Amino acid sequence: MNFLKIAICSIFFGLLSNAVLLGDVSAKSLVGEGVVVRALDKVTARTQDLSIGIGQTARYGTLEITARKCLKRPPEDTPEISTFLEIRELKEDEDPLLVFNGWMFASSPALNALEHPVYDVWVIDCKISEGPASSDKE
Numbered sequence: 469m470n471f472l473k474i475a476i477c478s479i480f481f482g483l484l485s486n487a488v489l490l491g492d493v494s495a496k497s498l499v500g501e502g503v504v505v506r507a508l509d510k511v512t513a514r515t516q517d518l519s520i521g522i523g524q525t526a527r528y529g530t531l532e533i534t535a536r537k538c539l540k541r542p543p544e545d546t547p548e549i550s551t552f553l554e555i556r557e558l559k560e561d562e563d564p565l566l567v568f569n570g571w572m573f574a575s576s577p578a579l580n581a582l583e584h585p586v587y588d589v590w591v592i593d594c595k596i597s598e599g600p601a602s603s604d605k606e
Contacts, residue, residue, distance in 0.1 A: 496545060500538030500594035503551045505572075507531070508588040517592060531587055532556045532564065540594040549574035551591045555582055 502521040507528040508514070518526045520535040527533075536552040555568035568582045568589075577590040 497539035497541055497548075497550070498594075498596045500540055500551075501597050502595040503535045503538040503553075503591065504593040504595065505533060505535075505551075505553070505589055506592050507533070510586055510588065519595070527558075528589075529587060530558050531567075531584075531589070532558055533589060538594040540596055547575065549591055549594045551594065553589070553591075555589060557584070 500522065502519055502524075505518050505520065507516050507518060509529060516528060518528060518533065520526045520533060522535050522538060525532050525534040532555070534554040534556075536554060538552075539550045541548045551572050551574075552570065553568060553572055554566065556564040557567050558564050567584055570580055572581070572589075572591045573579055574591040574593070582589045
């Protein structure tokens with residue numbers, strides 16, 4: 469079962485990376501100024517919504533969450549929010565440990581999820597500016 473999950477993820481991310489490299493996804497998507505993620509502490513069952521600007525870091529428990537990129541499909545297209553996150557675990561007297569580095573998708577949080585015994589993190593929204601500079605024309 470684990471092999472099947474890895475194979476499906478590899479195919480999906482291969483297609484996604486090709487689309488991103490060719491400009492297919494970002495040409496149609498709006499580029500966000502920040503991301504909203506929801507973090508869950510599995511021990512206490514408490515959740516918290518974190519607003520993180522692109523290039524900025526937020527802390528939840530022992531996790532440091534850095535947002536690198538956020539893409540949101542326009543309202544007339546199929547809804548999708550894609551966010552590139554780096555998540556590190558901070559432990560006392562140790563160097564930070566990178567526990568997640570990749571894309572998370574709001575429509576399929578289990579597709580590429582943070583695997584951590586205490587915390588869950590998933591994407592809720594991508595903050596888009598109101599001005600015309602919000603679409604990616606690269």
